[in-house]
Amino acid sequence: MIGFHTAMEGVIAFFMVAGGVFAFIGALGLTHLRDFYMRLHGPTKTTTLGVGCVLIASMGYFSLVKEGLSYQELLITVFLFITAPVSAHLLAKSALHQKLPRFEPTRDDIPELKEQGEDDEGERASRQP
Structure with a gap:
């Protein structure tokens, strides 16, 4: 039968590997995506999840070593x-x-990004003869 420490080491290793994979995917997204809006998703979503997994693994390890919650x-x-x-x-x-x-x-129809005199496509088509 597998001991408690061995099982906890497996869980800690899983969170460390998952955190590394998520952080790597976030870094790839930051470098390979084309504009600021796309690049914003890399660090805020996947890298945050990666750092969260590493912190959970650290919390599990130090709780296991110190025999108390970290x-x-x-x-x-x-x-x-x-x-x-x-x-x-x-x-x-x-x-x-x-x-x-x-x-x-x-591109999408975001009102904040439209120019002052720019209208919707439908309105432009209705004005043309």
Whole structure:
């Protein structure tokens, strides 16, 4: 029968590997995606999940070694999951405010990115004779 420590080491190893994979995917997304809006998803989604997995593994390891719950990693994880979406939202809003250019195939009808005299496609088509 597998001992408790061996099973916990397996769980800790799983979270460490998962955290590394998520952080790597987030870094690839940051380097390979084409515009700011796409690049924003790499660090805020996958890298946050990767760091969260590494912190959970650290919490499990130090709880196993010290025979007690480790609260520092838990607080860091909670703080990370609260602040990452807020900072991503603020970055996206400031990019919309500054009208940063977007990759052409991903364009959509976002009112904040339209020029002052620019109208919808339907209105332009109805004005033409």
